[in-house]
Amino acid sequence: MTKNTKITLSIVGVIAFLVIAIGGWFIMTQNSLRVQQQNVDQQWSNVEVQLQRRADLTPQLVGAVKGNMKNEQKIFGKIADARKQYDNASTPADKVKQADNLNKQTQVLINAVHENYPELASSSNVNDLMTQIEGSENRISQTRRDYNDAVQVYNRKVVSFPSSIVANNAGMKTKPFFQSAPTASQAPKVDLDN
Numbered sequence: 001m002t003k004n005t006k007i008t009l010s011i012v013g014v015i016a017f018l019v020i021a022i023g024g025w026f027i028m029t030q031n032s033l034r035v036q037q038q039n040v041d042q043q044w045s046n047v048e049v050q051l052q053r054r055a056d057l058t059p060q061l062v063g064a065v066k067g068n069m070k071n072e073q074k075i076f077g078k079i080a081d082a083r084k085q086y087d088n089a090s091t092p093a094d095k096v097k098q099a100d101n102l103n104k105q106t107q108v109l110i111n112a113v114h115e116n117y118p119e120l121a122s123s124s125n126v127n128d129l130m131t132q133i134e135g136s137e138n139r140i141s142q143t144r145r146d147y148n149d150a151v152q153v154y155n156r157k158v159v160s161f162p163s164s165i166v167a168n169n170a171g172m173k174t175k176p177f178f179q180s181a182p183t184a185s186q187a188p189k190v191d192l193d194n
Contacts, residue, residue: 029166036154040175043147047178050143054136061129079105144178151175 082105086098155174158167167173 026166029163030170033154033157033163033167033170033172036150036157037172037175040147040150040154043143043150046143047140047147050136050140054133054140057132057136061132075105081105148177151177 082098082101085101086095089095089098151174157163158172158174
């Protein structure tokens with residue numbers, strides 16, 4: 001083997017090694033970017049799951065609270081009416097009659113409390129509602145942060161050299177961060193009257 005042949009084989013070997021190394025790096029970088037892209041998509045899906053959970057859960061909780069509040073309002077309203085009628089009674093016979101009515105309405109309340117029917121628990125249900133709403137908002141907030149973290153990792157790879165070469169070649173673009181709506185600074189309203 002001549003010296004020129006050895007040099008040529010060495011150069012071919014180095015070039016082949018570089019082509020294989022660069023090709024391997026290119027494939028590994030592209031796979032890594034695809035994995036990060038899938039992670040971003042998964043994190044966005046998690047945000048949507050939590051938004052749907054809130055959309056499904058909150059009206060049900062509000063409905064349950066409203067139902068219990070109506071029962072309480074009905075019972076307490078009857079007691080308030082009976083007290084008012086007793087206060088307005090002018091004769092002893094009317095006072096006795098209205099005292100019996102007040103006693104009857106108070107017994108309904110006592111029976112309701114003792115028998116838990118109808119369940120008088122609006123304050124407990126309101127607390128549960130607030131806890132569930134807070135929990136939903138915390139879950140949504142956390143999944144939004146997770147999404148933005150995944151976007152940040154992916155976007156850094158897409159725009160950083162040398163992985164940006166692979167990203168551009170594969171048509172990969174940066175993903176948008178989650179940004180709140182302009183109305184997000186306004187507090188949401190929970191209306192238990194309607």
